[in-house]
Amino acid sequence: MPPSQSLLTSLLIATAGLLAASGAEAKDDSHKSHALCWRGHPAPECRSFLITETALVARLDDYPFQRGTSWAGVTFDLGWMKNVSTTSAVGFSGYALSSDPSQRFGIRARYRRWLSRNTSIDLSPGILLSGEDNLIDYDPPGVVAGATLNAGDLVALTVEGEYSRFKDYGSGPGPVTAQGRSDMTWRAGAKLGSGLGLTGGLALVGLTILIVAGGGFE
Secondary structure, eight states: OOHHHHHHHHHHHHHHHHHHHHHTSOOOTTOOOBSSBSSOOOTTTBSEEEEEEEEEEEESSOOTTOTTOOSEEEEEEEEEEEESSSSEEEEEEEEEEEESSEEEEEEEEEEEEESSSSEEEEEEEEEEEEEEESSSEEOSOEEEEEEEEEETTTEEEEEEEEEEEEEEOOSSSSOOOOEEEEEEEEEEEEEEOHHHHHHHHHHHHHHHHHHHHTTOOO
């Protein structure tokens, strides 16, 4: 089995167990109301809450511009959501992706549907404002959209699609003329949220700083 499929299968099994445990939790109407929560819960317990998510994702299709690239990538979302009813929340988040061939930065709108106090489904369409690829010029803006199944705002399964455009200047002799190209990417993986997500994001930033200080990526 390919490593990406094996990883996603393990993540699915683990998260399914957490979802089952979360769904079995008894309802408690004594929770106090808070203006801002670190971990998201429905109204009236939380009027608003923070989004701090770090995800390990696997590209499900081949990268068309370079062979031998890694299938793995890391995404990070930082944002805020407001409960507009007992079943729905809306908000936004800043979005970043880092993988072997690509980096992306953008902003996403977010909609959350509460299934219970600790489980929810998020939809997150967004615009990619900038980015970079190894062998081809990224041509913003792009589009990214994701769907996530959350368990307790701590762990989640996610899938996302990205549509991006590029300028290909070629490598042959003669006048250089940019040709427009595009790519549709599909990714899936698992997220850490709340304090776990923030810790994961800070750890990745620290690791990147250490690698750059040690001579950079080779």
